[in-house]
Amino acid sequence: MSANTSQNLGKSYPRVDAADKVTGSMQYASDIYLPGMLMCKVLKSPKAHARIVRIDTSRAMQLPGVRAIITGEDVPDAYFGNGAVHDKRILARDKVRYMGEPVAAVAAVDEMTAQEAVELIDVTYEDLPAVTDPLDALRPDAPLVHEELPSYSGFAEGMGGNICTTLSNDRGDVDAAFEQADYIFEDTFRSQGINQGYLEAMACVANVDPSGRINVWTSTQAPYQIRATLATVVDCPLSRLRIIPMEMGGGFGAKLRLCVEAYPVLLSMRTGKPIKLIATREETFTLSGFRLPTIVYLKTGVMQDGKIVAREAISIFDMGAHLGAGVQSGVSHTLGPYNIPNFRMRSYAVYTNKIWAGSYRASGVADVTFAVESHADIVARKLGMDPWEFRKRNAFQEGDLAIQGGTIPANGLHETMDAIKTHMDLPRQPEPGTGIGLAMCQWRSGSGPSTASVSIQEDGTVSLLTGSVDITGTDTVFAQIVAEALGVDVSQVVIAKRDTDLAPFTGPSGGSRITYSQGKTVQMATEDAKEQLVALAADLLDAQPQMLTCADGGVYVTDDPDKRASLAQLARRSVSTSGPIIGTASLSAMPFAPIFSTQAAEVKVDRETGNIRILRFSQAQDVGVAINPMAIEGQIDGGVVQGIGRAVSEEVVIKDGEILNPSLTTYLMPMAADVPSIENILVEVPAEDGPFGARAVAEPPGFGPPAAIANAIEDAVGIRLKTLPLSADKVLQALRGEATEATDIDPELLQRLRQ
């Protein structure tokens, strides 16, 4: 079905929750008030690495209003994992591994009392040497963050020392290809620590019923996944836990994993009272994982004509004290959207004495894209080729081998390149001090388990139940998909509020999987219901099902539209014949349907101050079919803004393990004045299996800005920055010809990592 003839696709419906949100009546986790509720605060380690000698809670317990204090000794001795390795306890025992690691949690009658009690807990530490730089952590004599790593569940080959993941991927004969290459280029890039900057800090209320069931109201992207982790942490069967995901005020990956939920839960189990925790802004830096720096070494073999024949990529991901977001996503992007026949990829996830690395809008991919797309320009310029032409020559064609295996299906990659070329009038020589830079972005559409259930009410309206938390307006897209599949108006669709008791297991809301995978399940469940409606209509109208059309709020004989039954009639009929209509669908995975985009930044560099002004930012993205163009534009605008922050101003500054700027006044996210008007071009090359051809959208927009801006800076003033952020300081230093921070990896270490 084409978007153009549809009643419901390609329409910019306002969000179904718009009125509730703009009037402030939407309920977030912190809006939950239960009788007798206590407030929770967490005591965090002031040490980057230290042995815990003794915890004395007696003074704190004597404070009036304090109801309970728990330490590592009071909770099940369970390890759990934010990633593949179970390397984490919910409260530290024996030693702390990073500043901010939770050591104790307090429940008290109010927040101030809880905080006061936290400060009255006496902990005696014995300092241990800390390692905070991932390259240092790779040294044989480095202090070990986890001495007991080999004993952890999930320990596997290639781990050891401070290394918690190694990934390799090889294709062709990369060494031979490098030998045959006309040119070889090597660059190393470094990205910075980045906080997700979601507006709503984490919040959670937990209440243990007298029956023992544990109810958890929380701001999460992944209710089923945190349910599983919580079951490990509190050592109870899954069926005792009910996770009620509340409206989420931003997540961007930070709310994909168990974060603060365990403390209210454990304290509610101890006190029998409801417990609330609302994180402070500072705690979004100290209780919740964000991204830590990544180092990417790239070596590329190219022929005279610009064809890339070989790539070596060695990436080092700083994981902090615990394996959080995996490195797979980042590593799989070290080729870029290019068909490179021979490659060698090596990647290392490394423990350091810092907070664990969380997810952030496709963890690691933005870091890697900065490297790959900066490197692409460097190579093109050194070859004397136009950067657009160089990319065009190497860009994937349909049928090329994908890095994950399988082949690249039909897609709009080249259309996005062509669209940006036209839109930006490339190649073009901008004014002096002004430059244009490109970056290409790619992402697999997110997949994973999805379920949906649709029921038809007796007036023909439709209720949809899924386990997916709304993220960036996905509930609205679901309503459109249901409406389209059934031929009703979007206003006829009710999206039910879900919890883990009510909806079947489903994957998290993240990784660009909701519209593409969950949306597909919604479409299938609706079609299941539609089939039942058509069967009822066939009986009622005395017609064969294949002669019928379901549209315009009813089912009618295609050749004789006056012979029709409304959905209300059919739904009422179902009640006394087949039984009320329920349509369901369940999927484990969706086919690979990559998303590609091309981005372009036009920037002006102030040679006096080093300041970069972004004049324009354009992007063309293949969205398959734009179900809700307004929602898509909002989502990709947001991604670009995040990417601009990552490019020029954002950096979590960590010194000796201490976060120096855990606030929004010192951690500099772009403000309205920092953001140019963003020009979006939606390319629509339908994905064969997506709902009505839609592809995922969410991840790519944030990937490109750092490289596009770095490339534009070189175009403008001839300097090349390889370390993020592209701050005015660094620009100025480079303009003055002063040495900027070296990015290269010690050759001996590089050789070791290459193995």
Place this chain on the structure above:
Amino acid sequence: MSANTSQNLGKSYPRVDAADKVTGSMQYASDIYLPGMLMCKVLKSPKAHARIVRIDTSRAMQLPGVRAIITGEDVPDAYFGNGAVHDKRILARDKVRYMGEPVAAVAAVDEMTAQEAVELIDVTYEDLPAVTDPLDALRPDAPLVHEELPSYSGFAEGMGGNICTTLSNDRGDVDAAFEQADYIFEDTFRSQGINQGYLEAMACVANVDPSGRINVWTSTQAPYQIRATLATVVDCPLSRLRIIPMEMGGGFGAKLRLCVEAYPVLLSMRTGKPIKLIATREETFTLSGFRLPTIVYLKTGVMQDGKIVAREAISIFDMGAHLGAGVQSGVSHTLGPYNIPNFRMRSYAVYTNKIWAGSYRASGVADVTFAVESHADIVARKLGMDPWEFRKRNAFQEGDLAIQGGTIPANGLHETMDAIKTHMDLPRQPEPGTGIGLAMCQWRSGSGPSTASVSIQEDGTVSLLTGSVDITGTDTVFAQIVAEALGVDVSQVVIAKRDTDLAPFTGPSGGSRITYSQGKTVQMATEDAKEQLVALAADLLDAQPQMLTCADGGVYVTDDPDKRASLAQLARRSVSTSGPIIGTASLSAMPFAPIFSTQAAEVKVDRETGNIRILRFSQAQDVGVAINPMAIEGQIDGGVVQGIGRAVSEEVVIKDGEILNPSLTTYLMPMAADVPSIENILVEVPAEDGPFGARAVAEPPGFGPPAAIANAIEDAVGIRLKTLPLSADKVLQALRGEATEATDIDPELLQRLRQ
């Protein structure tokens, strides 16, 4: 499957919600507190029948704290029906038809202010002649309760005047049969007004979202049904309404229909604020329909040998001012559980100027059973037959024609008779002043639309979603059914809290339909899920599905039980293969599966005071298969206690339309001291289509006590009472040979009704 070999059936599991209830933490509608919530009170008519000349709310509006007042003029001019005829408005316009009819509703900052405002509303009435006796209402010159009846939606043939339903049912040649009969007996019986006496008065909170969606937390048996009525009353699409049924503190039929919900909803729509209404105990008599008196005339033709050959039954149901619970159920019981080849049934539902007649545990059937089973004893005694033998001779046999059409399937009727005969050692001559009375009860098992959805969590536990509100522990029975169907422990089953957005349309919780019909759907949905689990196991274990058994928390090769996969393994496998498992089922109706019981009362009559002491009460009921014997015993004990109240002490006294005893201190429900130990015998003759053979249970236990006790009184002291309740006054009057209240219908009227 037999109950005896089962892991989960025939086991007295405590209720799944027991802990929450005994600790007081269960949430009822009145426990809902929302920010900015206002309280609602309703102004009720002080007149039985009057024209509304003028309503002046100005004084009331000036009271500080009053936020809104609505009258009939302020709300959509919609008629709706509690039954088949749309004869009711949510707030009176033009005229009031009973004392207590809602005339206005107030929202104010607290309940006392709202009540004060209610009292400040000035209504000018112009009295109209009222009719409060149903026989008076049948007179041609009676005042009309609804002058405009013919214009109502639902008006049908046979209605008119004050008659709002007529039902006829005829079989054979009843006049010829009466002519051939050896004896003809005629009796007329009268029952009283009865309040359901539920513990939790009605309560409701309504809140209109900024998006316009209307959320209604309420104590209801029928969320989908009140949603539909509310949509009419507030004139909005169904999809704007979300009904969240809260835990219900008793309903017994009173919470099957829209009751107080509309007032908070309309006031929330007007004010934009959440509105709460908590009814007082008095309002359970004035805002909610209860049962009004029924008059049943029975004429029976019998042969010398005790075989009944003909029956004429004429019933008059007092409906109050609006048609509420229909009369079909009552009328269809005028044969009793007896095979009577020729009959004529006529019934009339009659408007009077009293509150509308609501439902109460099978509306009308207890009244009719009092008549039929009293009459059975009268006939038997007059024939000189033992009452048990007389009943035995006439009782249904499998294959007999049922009154509703179709035949009587296999059932335990005769087993219940035999069990009571043995248990009570019948026939037996008790001590002087002491008597034994029997009554037989019957009910079709409730049917109607049912849906269920089952999902398997990744640890193998199971979540169940239905739209059915828990009633008398049905959630516990569902958990047992799921556990039994899947071979897991009851503790592995989670019963999700539902609302009308979440669960598909389903019938109300009433009419003995939940275990039999909804439970069947739960079984079917679980079996759907089981089939998927078995398919996954077949693949994993490399076996044919038919070689596998699903039991003990896993699926195994029947002949090689060590070859097994746990449900957790299979559920996890589903996530990456078939997609998470969802089982669903939907049913419109279930086959006719009658329930029969035999009850016996042994009473002692105090000749000095007229007091009746119930020494023993026994009942044998065919439950098909006892899924949860403890739950069943609780349910049938409760029914007997209600029946005893109906028999001896309960009566809503209405004089000139005014309820004189609307409180639990004056409306006399049995207290612990009034109730004997109740002896239950569960007969198990499986229902072919019921879940694991279970039949419905709820309705019959309350039907028999009035007749059993009346029969026992005659057995004890030789007096026959035909009017309920069997109060000490009436007993004493009869013992003294004084005339008791006449029950007969004027012969001329009777002749008219017979047509």
